[in-house]
Amino acid sequence: MKNILKELYIPVVAVLIAIIVGSIIMLITGFNPITAYISLFIGAFGSVNNIANTLANAVPLILTGLGVAISFKAGLFNIGAEGQYWIGAIVGVWIGYSFTGLPWYIHIPFALIAAMVAGGLWAGLIPGLAKAYTGANEVITTMMMSYIAIYFSHFLLEFGPMMDKSGTIPQSPVIKESAVIPFLIKNTQLSYGIFIALAAAIFVYWLMFKTTWGFEMRAVGYNQRAAKYAGMNVPLNMVFSLGLSGAFAGLAGAVQMLGVQHRLYDSFTSGYGYTAIVVALLANNHPIGVIFAAILFAALGTGSQYMQLNAQVPGQMADVITGLIVFFVAAHRIAEVIKDLLARRQKKEVKA
């Protein structure tokens, strides 16, 4: 219990400070922070539909966030979750529209697992092997692979092999009925994918903290040398960790395709892969924490539109708050310093 409180301390303080600083910025720029926050909250959680849309937004963030958290925990910086998401989306959609006559209970798992494998290979094969056996920096390789994935999708969709031949818009055909993950609440974006995301978080928690593999990953993440001296295969472990990390980002892509979009649109970024880094950071790489961090950022997203309409505060204000949260988590030492200063102030007062 005490441990949980300690884990929550930094993220909660960071969010609170971000909210306060956000209010100050709104006051200075002539907006009423109270109405802004209220409308932000209503937009995100004010009705069943709003809640549903917030949760729907959280699904891809949970899954990509888990992927990033796995790599961070293993001491690796997979910042190419965006690309692994695209690879997962491509594979998921392709399986979704090209196979006919499969029952849903085969079609959906088939698409999801294939997407995980693809995402896993995308991260594990080149960046993972390069890191493990040549020491190539995974920050750069995962990033580069990410661009390759995104441009590959442009190639596929812009008059390429995956483009829907019945039109001129660069988008893929719609997936078959048997591959659709049904909506949970009508007229919202929320599908049964939320359960996949929640199950994934619990699974990752279990994997990290209860299995020998997780034990190894954490050991390698904390102290490679001690891991090696204890007889662990450090390079192989890195490949697997990056692979697993990519697998969840890939799963995010497929779940989004089968559950929400049902077809792949041409675009520059989904944004999820980048926000995932922030999610993992706020969650301090804890799989259960990822769920809450993802919901928070999703809520900022859905709430901001409502805030813009009803409080006339520009939606970008939500981005500012997101940025502030990231800043204060990353700089949680600042909070410690302030705490320290306050404590000293008190001490002096007592003496005086």
Next chain:
Amino acid sequence: MSAILEVRNITKRFPKVVANDNVNLTVERGEIHAILGENGAGKSTLMNIIYGLYKPDSGQLIFDGEELNISGPHEAIEKGIGMVHQHFMLIPVFTVAENIVLGAEPKGITYDRKKANDLIREISQRYHLEIDPDAKVKDLSVGLQQRVEILKAFYRKAKLLILDEPTAMLTPQETQKLFEIMRELVKQGMSIIFISHKLEEVLQISDRVTVMRRGKAVGTLKTKETNEQELANLMVGREVVLRIEKSEYKPGDVVLSVENLTVVDQQNVTRVKDVSFEIREGEIFGLAGIDGNGQLELVEAIMGLRPKKSGSVFFYGKDVTNFSTRQLYREGISYIPQDRQADGLVLDFTIAENLILREYKEPTYSRSGVIQYKKVYENAEKKVKEFDVRPPEYMLKARNLSGGNQQKVILAREVGYNPKLLIAVQPTRGMDVGAIEYIHRRILELRDKGAAIFLVSLELEEIMSLSDRIGVIYNGQLMDILDGKTAIREQIGMLMAGSRFDKTTLEAR
């Protein structure tokens, strides 16, 4: 003149322990004041408080006549307190000069390399602490790294120098060198606080000794008026046996056999040259040598942590030359690596997790890939008690243990499993006399039960009191193997320095 430092009623609590309990201590000007105490007695904590790294819960510090606010190390440094930590705080990829001036660079907007180097050369000459300012710290020996830490303190014009277990990682020669330096410093008006677990060092170098036990300062003695036994008893709070009795030497089958092993490092420099030896059941084979003569490379090559150029290793007659580290562990080999924090422990893991760092995959602790935490905790509970890890809280992170207690965790892991072969590199480094007594007893017990022990230590005393046979390594070559009963200090010393021993040279001296 008043004392340089007065510690008044300092108390510091950590979640599970009172690390300092109403501690009082006075350090006079120009004295070398030793602090003795068991592992976890609170020595490092007290020093960190003086240095401003920790804030005490209550109490006062008077330094050089004025009260310290204790707002952080920068204040301590500014006022003239320097500290060399138990675990160095250098940046390995920086040069000596960069490490020394870090945070207090000579004035100017850009870093003036030449000016910094000149300054450091000047200080190092004044105090006879020669060093190359341009060398990278990671390429330096432990002794030289320590020199950098000491220079760092001088560069900041320290009046009081705190040395937290400075000799734990030094060779006897380096230790004597350090003592010369310390005497020179005191002559120039510096005061020194010196922490060590080695009683003979304390007796040799200090003017006064303060003994700490379980967070309390239990007494301050004049060094001249005390002796080893009194200090040991005061420290542990009971009668300590300083000399252990060894049972008769009854060697059995050959356990480990190393044949013509040659090891080269990444720069293709030969580190171990054509080394051959055997260790039998019920035998302690000690390897003596000055640090950096290939001991580490030899052990790491045997353990599959470093490639072998040529030669073979046999374990109970089986060729294990190309076995992986894990395979060797599974054969029944245990290994205590030299650097506990870097190689032996995952500091962010709990004690319980560290205790299964090698065995987590064995059926005792996991079933089809799932770790059985109940068993892990049962094991931890037992080991922590058996090896007297303090505090006995196995859910604590290893990071929060004192240095000696961290070492106990490694020992509990490696000795606790009754290995057939134990390879122990500096097993008692940084441990207090009571703990050393205990560890030595455990090692002898293992031997009497028929295990083979390969003991690598820089401490001749330890090698001589435990070993049945003693190998001496110099420059990667095994100079000679001597009988542990009849070997004499001078003989080993000369071999360690690379000259072959013969009677005439000894008599000529």
